[in-house]
Amino acid sequence: MSCTSEGAGFPGECLCPVKSTGKGDRMVEIMEDRGGAGKSAGIEVFTRHPQNPILVPADWPYPANSVFNPGATRIDGETLLLVRVEDGRGMSHLTAARSRDGIGDWRIDKRPTFTPDLSRPEESYGVEDPRVIRLDEEDCWAVLYTAYSDRGPLVSLALTKDFVSFDRKGAITWPDNKDAAFFPRKIGGKWWMIHRPTTGFGGARGHMWVSRSPDMVHWGEHDIFLEARSGGWWDANKIGLNAPPLETPEGWLILYHGVRVSGAGVNYRLGLALADLDRPDRIIKRNDRWIFGPREAYERNGDVGNVVFPCGWTLVDGRVFMYYGGADTVVGLATADLSDLLACLE
Numbered sequence: 001m002s003c004t005s006e007g008a009g010f011p012g013e014c015l016c017p018v019k020s021t022g023k024g025d026r027m028v029e030i031m032e033d034r035g036g037a038g039k040s041a042g043i044e045v046f047t048r049h050p051q052n053p054i055l056v057p058a059d060w061p062y063p064a065n066s067v068f069n070p071g072a073t074r075i076d077g078e079t080l081l082l083v084r085v086e087d088g089r090g091m092s093h094l095t096a097a098r099s100r101d102g103i104g105d106w107r108i109d110k111r112p113t114f115t116p117d118l119s120r121p122e123e124s125y126g127v128e129d130p131r132v133i134r135l136d137e138e139d140c141w142a143v144l145y146t147a148y149s150d151r152g153p154l155v156s157l158a159l160t161k162d163f164v165s166f167d168r169k170g171a172i173t174w175p176d177n178k179d180a181a182f183f184p185r186k187i188g189g190k191w192w193m194i195h196r197p198t199t200g201f202g203g204a205r206g207h208m209w210v211s212r213s214p215d216m217v218h219w220g221e222h223d224i225f226l227e228a229r230s231g232g233w234w235d236a237n238k239i240g241l242n243a244p245p246l247e248t249p250e251g252w253l254i255l256y257h258g259v260r261v262s263g264a265g266v267n268y269r270l271g272l273a274l275a276d277l278d279r280p281d282r283i284i285k286r287n288d289r290w291i292f293g294p295r296e297a298y299e300r301n302g303d304v305g306n307v308v309f310p311c312g313w314t315l316v317d318g319r320v321f322m323y324y325g326g327a328d329t330v331v332g333l334a335t336a337d338l339s340d341l342l343a344c345l346e
């Protein structure tokens with residue numbers, strides 16, 4: 001989209017509304033990212049739910065320091081979140097919370113649902129940031145999570161049919177690697193996975209890669225998927241996948257984060273891209289501007305401030321429900337029409 005209304009504030013500042021296709025000519029407002037009138041920044045296409053934060057540590061049936069970064073899926077007509085819970089030692093496990101409307105009245109498992117397997121050295125510091133993917137061809141869900149230890153973070157896989165028992169497949173990457181999810185179906189006869197290995201080359205950097213597998217465990221055919229930009233960009237140096245790829249008629253919708261590091265700490269924001277349906281290694285579109293960033297108090301203040309970090313989204317009647325960690329402490333919900341998300345891709 002070309003900009004026809006440059007802002008007076010600084011070069012390149014765009015004040016154009018983003019035009020939505022789909023339902024008529026509804027305009028998606030570009031809102032001020034800092035809550036006041038005036039300068040526009042990111043494309044604010046998601047709306048925060050008024051009940052935010054929808055889950056906090058005090059909701060938990062047992063002591064929890066923080067509840068955040070949930071994976072999400074639909075099961076039996078309900079929403080299930082697999083929430084990362086940090087305990088009083090600083091270690092994380094995963095606990096399921098279920099809700100009919102995906103907003104309130106959460107039924108939270110009375111005990112941790114998925115805990116580190118301490119016979120595996122790579123899980124000695126906990127299990128984190130689950131991505132939950134429904135695999136219709138296998139009639140099960142894949143849970144990809146970060147196994148954390150002083151050997152370095154890596155990606156592990158477990159399969160489940162009920163979120164009660166889990167078939168642990170162990171590590172499917174070596175360290176350092178995080179932020180992984182499968183595409184929900186085989187493409188060209190193979191499973192595809194997006195993941196984010198990090199490299200020390202040129203400083204601490206991380207791009208998103210895509211790999212293929214015949215069996216979900218053995219991975220090869222590695223290609224760069226989406227590269228971190230450089231310099232002053234909001235998504236410079238290190239990026240990573242957030243929610244699993246969402247299939248749409250126009251392509252695979254990709255939600256990813258960029259990390260801006262400054263003297264004051266980190267700032268995690270989210271961006272959108274679109275990948276080709278049949279060749280997901282081909283990126284069709286990528287927004288320059290972020291679409292969601294820390295704004296509210298529960299996103300700015302917490303154990304790690306200025307972080308919004310989704311691990312899952314659901315699609316219900318054309319509306320996307322994005323579940324995210326706020327400041328590594330609570331769970332927030334923001335929603336958007338799928339048609340508006342596709343329309344705001346530039």
Ligand code: BMA
Binds near residue numbers: 307
């Ligand atoms: C990333 C992950 C996330 C976390 C974020 C901000 O590296 O570890 O779990 O939310 O940092 O602390």
